[in-house]
Amino acid sequence: MGKQTRTNVILVNTILVLIVIIWSIPTLGLFISSFRNRFDIQTSGWWNVFPHREWETVLVADPKELNLDPDSVMTVEGVQGTFDQLREGVSSPDGKTQVIWVGNKRLGRIEVQKQVWTVTWDFTLDNYKQILTPSSYEITKADGTTEEVPGQNMTQAFINSLAVSIPSTIIPILIAAFAAYGFAWMHFPGRRTFFIMVIGLLVVPLQIALVPILRDYNTLGLNGTFLAVWLAHTGFGLALATYLLFNYISTLPRETMESAFIDGASHFTVFTKLVLPLSVPALASFAIFQFLWVWNDYLVALTFLGTDPSFKVVTQRLADLTGTFGSDWHLLTAGAFFTMLLPLAVFFALQRYFVRGLLAGSVKG
Amino acid sequence: MAQLGTTQDQKESGLTRLIAWLGRLFVAVIIPLLAFLVIYFGFIFLRDTKADRWVIASVAIIWGVGGVALLYWVFNGIVERMPDQWRMRLTPFVFVGPALVILFWYLAFPVVRTFWLSLFGRDGPPQGANILQALQSDAFVGLSNYVSLFSERLLQEAMRNNLMWIVFGSTLSVALGLIVATLADRSKFERGAKSLIFLPMAISFVGASVIWNFMYETRPVELPQIGLLNAIVVGLGGQPHPWDKWIAIAPWNNLFLILIVIWLQTGYSMVLFSAALKGIPEEIIEASRVDGATEIQIFLRIMIPYIMGTIITVWTTIVIFTLKIFDVVWVMTGGQFGTHVIATQFYRQSFTARNSGVGSAIAIILLLAVVPVMIYNLRQFKEQEAF
Numbered sequence: 159m160g161k162q163t164r165t166n167v168i169l170v171n172t173i174l175v176l177i178v179i180i181w182s183i184p185t186l187g188l189f190i191s192s193f194r195n196r197f198d199i200q201t202s203g204w205w206n207v208f209p210h211r212e213w214e215t216v217l218v219a220d221p222k223e224l225n226l227d228p229d230s231v232m233t234v235e236g237v238q239g240t241f242d243q244l245r246e247g248v249s250s251p252d253g254k255t256q257v258i259w260v261g262n263k264r265l266g267r268i269e270v271q272k273q274v275w276t277v278t279w280d281f282t283l284d285n286y287k288q289i290l291t292p293s294s295y296e297i298t299k300a301d302g303t304t305e306e307v308p309g310q311n312m313t314q315a316f317i318n319s320l321a322v323s324i325p326s327t328i329i330p331i332l333i334a335a336f337a338a339y340g341f342a343w344m345h346f347p348g349r350r351t352f353f354i355m356v357i358g359l360l361v362v363p364l365q366i367a368l369v370p371i372l373r374d375y376n377t378l379g380l381n382g383t384f385l386a387v388w389l390a391h392t393g394f395g396l397a398l399a400t401y402l403l404f405n406y407i408s409t410l411p412r413e414t415m416e417s418a419f420i421d422g423a424s425h426f427t428v429f430t431k432l433v434l435p436l437s438v439p440a441l442a443s444f445a446i447f448q449f450l451w452v453w454n455d456y457l458v459a460l461t462f463l464g465t466d467p468s469f470k471v472v473t474q475r476l477a478d479l480t481g482t483f484g485s486d487w488h489l490l491t492a493g494a495f496f497t498m499l500l501p502l503a504v505f506f507a508l509q510r511y512f513v514r515g516l517l518a519g520s521v522k523g
Numbered sequence: 524m525a526q527l528g529t530t531q532d533q534k535e536s537g538l539t540r541l542i543a544w545l546g547r548l549f550v551a552v553i554i555p556l557l558a559f560l561v562i563y564f565g566f567i568f569l570r571d572t573k574a575d576r577w578v579i580a581s582v583a584i585i586w587g588v589g590g591v592a593l594l595y596w597v598f599n600g601i602v603e604r605m606p607d608q609w610r611m612r613l614t615p616f617v618f619v620g621p622a623l624v625i626l627f628w629y630l631a632f633p634v635v636r637t638f639w640l641s642l643f644g645r646d647g648p649p650q651g652a653n654i655l656q657a658l659q660s661d662a663f664v665g666l667s668n669y670v671s672l673f674s675e676r677l678l679q680e681a682m683r684n685n686l687m688w689i690v691f692g693s694t695l696s697v698a699l700g701l702i703v704a705t706l707a708d709r710s711k712f713e714r715g716a717k718s719l720i721f722l723p724m725a726i727s728f729v730g731a732s733v734i735w736n737f738m739y740e741t742r743p744v745e746l747p748q749i750g751l752l753n754a755i756v757v758g759l760g761g762q763p764h765p766w767d768k769w770i771a772i773a774p775w776n777n778l779f780l781i782l783i784v785i786w787l788q789t790g791y792s793m794v795l796f797s798a799a800l801k802g803i804p805e806e807i808i809e810a811s812r813v814d815g816a817t818e819i820q821i822f823l824r825i826m827i828p829y830i831m832g833t834i835i836t837v838w839t840t841i842v843i844f845t846l847k848i849f850d851v852v853w854v855m856t857g858g859q860f861g862t863h864v865i866a867t868q869f870y871r872q873s874f875t876a877r878n879s880g881v882g883s884a885i886a887i888i889l890l891l892a893v894v895p896v897m898i899y900n901l902r903q904f905k906e907q908e909a910f
Contacts, residue, residue: 199749201749329587336622355631367630424614457850502725
């Protein structure tokens, strides 16, 4: 039994570590690539930053000096081959040496290569500088020449994302908290019907609202403003927020509330002075949830924020980059990692609250 | 009026009453007016300003959040100054009213409006026409948008792809999440492993698309591959392929897009299953071990039935999620190579082709697809006697 348990533990850990490695590789590749210079990204895989064996030329020789006849079988450093074979490169039987004929028969040269352990380490912050700066940016190439490249000004998109995300997080929470309190602790006609409406709207896909709301925004002249996006995120996040906060606020101890009412406090006072402070854990859970949702949103921003580049949020700018610079991986990797910085920081700092929010929530429309 | 000022007493009380009334008027009218003015000028400033980005963003945040709080405070103030009977009646609506108005405007009423639009041609009902005039106009096409959706190849393809998303996406996310949660539960590295599997949840779909575009990057066969997947395939002696953009294997190239969402969503299902597994009483598992059950039997016969409720919840959530999948497909392939899904067709029809009739019909189909879940949620709610 004891031995079997130990093999089980090893098996469990091995499989788990394997899955974790597979899961982390894509992000790791992006992260590493964003610091490689653009020549390296285009010519070698990012995994070359890890120690690997590579052919390195150790000897260059003139075939004539070695008295080689290109029209027959030649022997160099223990490797045999005809001219055509050597053009392709021939390896020695032990695989440690490779001989290549570079060039044509008359003017070529012989290169002897050995396999050596190496790393491709030439890290740079240029990719990030180019992504962030609003003005054009000068990069120095490997051969010493410089080139002017346009900056992508993602700093501006970052500020826009903040201006969109912070109110889009706080406003729905505030409105939902008021509503949740109303549903939990007040009596009014239609209370049950209205709450059923909230439950029913939990899973309504937001696509249903995009065209009508866009028409309203056109009429009101709200298109392309932050307010339009705040209200949209508020509308689409409100059902879930109300439902989650109701679940929490309705379980607060009745006695605490009642003693406050007996002391003559109004609902407004009880809500702001008592319920809000007591609900901080639930508010925080939903806040993180909503913040990540809004920060990472693409569809709502795309629909309501419009095409003015100076108002675009980070996801829009990144999607634009994939369209215009589809294979400029030095820009895309740096840009993608830049957009992920804040959500990852929030995620790692407040993971417990985030998990709690997920456990409390069911479905979002 | 004639009685006013007949005696000194009445005159005085009339005056104080007038002053009190004016005071009340001031509080009830002037303060709300001031509040609205502040909010209005904030709006004008934000609309017209050419100030620095940081200034605009800060003002916008303060204005937006502060404005909402101010509105609640003002409305509450107005209601609290009303006679008792009205105060009692209206206070609840100060609390729930704004939420209900917004939910109605942004979700409930658009269902009707989108359905209405789906009955008309590409430009919607004629401007300024009332319901009857609209129904009699040429723009009214009845259900023919729906008919053309089901008979045309584009939506059929999108629906087939969405079905693949639902079947493979949700099933694999749930299965993998369950496996990881079970393994992590028995491992010393539980916290670290769960954190790393969970991490993609914080990444946007656009970001994930860049990550996986890079994984799938294809180079001509004679150049070194810089995408990991093709590097492995070539290293094993195969040919490089564009994977998600590989039209030759359609519809199976969709699986390479689905893989991205599995990568993102497994963390979610893992977290929920992990919490559910920890809720299984240790005695049950110990007892079955004593009875000689193997670990696999325990997993299949005890753990899975015990957390079946959670499995259904997670599965439904991911199904709804994959039903509306948009960003990944839009950024990765733009719907080309046979990868369109319902939500990308919706976007294309509504905003690129500007055909609001067909676009709205697609949105209604999307809504119909989630109706069973909606009914299930409502039934669950009605079973709770608590409300």
